[in-house]
Amino acid sequence: MARYALVVGITDYTNQLPNLTKPATDAEAVEQVLKAHGDFEDIAVLKGKVSTTKLAEALKTLLQQQAVKNEALIYFTGHGITVSDSLGTQQAYLATSDLTIVTQGNQIIEQTGGISLLSLNNLIRDSDLSNLVVLLDCCHSGEFLERNLIEKTFTAFISQRDYYFIAACRGFQQAYAKKSVQHSIFTTALLAGLSPENTNDHGKVTGDRLFDILATELKSSGQEPIRMGWGRSITLITHKNQRQVQTFEVKDECPYQGLKAFEAEQKQFFFGRKQVVRKILEKLAQKPFVPIIGPSGSGKSSVVQAGLIPELDDSVWQILPPIKPGFQPLQELRGVLKAFFQGAKKERLLSELITNEPNPLPVILEHLTGAEKFLLVVDQFEELFTVSVAEDKQRFIELLTQVVEMTDSRLKVVITMRADFLEPCLDYPSLNKLIENQLVLMPRITGVDLKQTITEPAKLQGHSVEEKLVLKILEDVGKEPGYLPLMEFALTRLWEKRDQQKHQLTLEQYENFQGLTGALNFHAENVYLYEDYQQDSPTQERNEQEKDWIGQIFPAISANGRGRKGHATAPTKS
Structure with missing residues (x-):
């Protein structure tokens, strides 16, 4: 026909x-x-x-x-x-x-x-x-x-x-x-x-x-x-060539990141977020400030480090060291710009610009040399509302959002923030307006994208993932909030227990440690019991004081970042 x-x-x-x-x-x-x-x-x-x-x-x-x-x-x-x-x-x-x-x-x-x-x-x-x-x-x-x-x-x-x-x-x-x-x-x-x-x-x-x-x-x-x-x-x-079988050299390096975020070095193993990366690039082309917002564990940091940054032409862009607001966000910002203000006199100038100058960005941009465009990533922006000192908050937000007031600013800002901290942003009109207009949401990875995050990294290392295992993981992730870190951690455990002869991750091993939560529970139990746990060879048993401390920490971790608003919670992969 x-x-x-x-x-x-x-x-x-x-x-x-x-x-x-x-x-x-x-x-x-x-x-x-x-x-x-x-x-x-x-x-x-x-x-x-x-x-x-x-x-x-x-x-x-x-x-x-x-x-x-x-x-x-x-x-x-x-x-x-x-x-x-x-x-x-x-x-x-x-x-x-x-x-x-x-x-x-x-x-x-x-x-x-x-x-x-x-x-x-x-x-x-x-x-x-x-x-x-x-x-x-x-x-x-x-x-x-x-x-x-x-x-x-x-x-x-x-x-x-x-x-x-x-x-x-x-x-x-x-x-x-x-x-x-x-x-x-x-x-x-x-x-x-x-x-x-x-x-x-x-x-x-x-x-x-x-x-x-x-x-x-x-x-x-x-x-x-x-x-x-x-x-x-x-x-x-x-796409007739889409399904041609590719062969890859068998490698032992684990392609999954567990509870850690992906970074640019692991970009080849980062799958499932091409649509989000495309949206971030489009938003950056409109205004030099892009907030990436999603639930805890949705992969916000990963999409910036392993998705967005590798897409930027390094002959045009210079990526500044990413920062987190922490306790003193102005000090963090000063630290990342210090490399462009060499010498005691210029360091004092930078300090004055960040602390007191009402319109510091033009002078800061004059000192940003060596590239056409600069990207500043502020990760875990919610720390501004949990641990940062109160007097720094307003000034830090003013400094970051000023980039949109300049015509064709060479400094671009990308922030990542947990969705449950949108409400505090309402108190800062300049930030709230940018979130309304420039927001990039991190949706759940589903369907083909989710399957690729499971199978493609293993394929690049010359391994396969049993189809029954893929289907079981796809079924399980729908039952778990913040499932991406759990899934990545389970995949790292599966990699350790993979079939070395078939070069395959199997459903049998997944069921042996009881799926997504079972892998993390197994790891937590061994961290609780042993000071230097190395796979299946425990060395030194923890004392009762250490067990007590860990017993207080782990409930916060298992809450997967769902702490009370305004209170710091245990870090999760974001």
């Missing part, structure tokens, strides 16, 4: 609608992916200035000629409009370059040109397709799905054919594009959803898999994608 596609990106509008900058490059990027991995017989591309006649002819060629008994895909990006009649009934249109409109107040009441969705529905209904995928990246595209589409507008979906329809936003929303990003918000997410990282076990990206990525990527973006499917699952593209 042959496949055909029509890709449309309209940038030029000759009348009342403004020109657009992204659609042509968006269309080119989508065409490249479809051409490389879609197995299409033909991909027609219309971009730039596209008349109503030209688009209508291309749609008729695709649906009435090429795709008869075959598969078809339509991607459209450009303006979308709705036209209201005197009774408030609306009809949606794909805007072409020669579209003209008549407005009354804020409403469009008349148009000439463009492609109405009602007409497109009739064309689809009368065609003889095997299946059809429609991807619309335009304002009000959800209008096509939300106004009784199945019953009124897209009656073509009631058939024996298979359809998958995705709109970039709801009917009352607009589809956005940011100047600092190469593609529109929707198409950026679309390309991520069509990437090799989003394939199933057969290297395929289906409509449902694509929409899962779109929904995740566009969350909190101001536009909400919606979908409608009918019939069987449709494969959009296939």
Whole structure:
């Protein structure tokens, strides 16, 4: 069965609608992916200035000629409009370059040109397709799905054919594009959803898999994608080389980090957070301050050290030594900048800038030499509200948030903070505003991403993970809050007990130490009993005083960071 596609990106509008900058490059990027991995017989591309006649002819060629008994895909990006009649009934249109409109107040009441969705529905209904995928990246595209589409507008979906329809936003929303990003918000997410990282076990990206990525990527973006499917699952593209078996040298070094955060040195073993890293980079391109916030144990520190930093071009960026606020956050900040203020006189200047100067950033930036851009990471920002001295808090926040007040600041700031400390931030307006606008949330790792965090590090070391073990871990993590540190620790124990002949991590060993919590409990028990515990060879038994101390510490650790607000808790992997 042959496949055909029509890709449309309209940038030029000759009348009342403004020109657009992204659609042509968006269309080119989508065409490249479809051409490389879609197995299409033909991909027609219309971009730039596209008349109503030209688009209508291309749609008729695709649906009435090429795709008869075959598969078809339509991607459209450009303006979308709705036209209201005197009774408030609306009809949606794909805007072409020669579209003209008549407005009354804020409403469009008349148009000439463009492609109405009602007409497109009739064309689809009368065609003889095997299946059809429609991807619309335009304002009000959800209008096509939300106004009784199945019953009124897209009656073509009631058939024996298979359809998958995705709109970039709801009917009352607009589809956005940011100047600092190469593609529109929707198409950026679309390309991520069509990437090799989003394939199933057969290297395929289906409509449902694509929409899962779109929904995740566009969350909190101001536009909400919606979908409608009918019939069987449709494969959009296939990464044919995705599942080729790779062979790796067998190595003994453990690729898992246990209760420690990943650092840049372990970047090759860090999986499952590409979408989050992409969001951080996008936020950094908008403003030089990005707060990364998530539950304790969600991997915030790891995503910065092993995800974000390796993505930054070291010929452009200098990464400053990361700091934690600690007891004296201003002293921590002074310590990291001291390398740029050499000599007693300049050290005094730095101290004055940090302590008293109302606008110190321009002078500090003058002294930051040796690179185009600088990144300061403030890890475990919640320490500011738990252990830092009160008089330092306001000043520390002022100094960090001042970076957004400068045009094109060369100093960028990324902070990581536990989600349960959002409330104290409300007392600091400058910080609270940045959190509202620049927040990157750390969602739970699920599905394919979670599976990769288990299997891919072992694969790089020439080992496999028994499929039954993967399924059992995936089942168990849903029962444990803050499961990532527990899972990583269990995997380090499994690595120690791996099958050395088969080079494999097995379900049998996992069950021997009773899963996620069992591995940590076993370790805790031996730390409690023995002073120098080395795998299975205990040496010196602890005295009663040491046992008492440890007995008080471990309950805090087992609480996994869920202490009372305003009180320090035992450190966890973040």
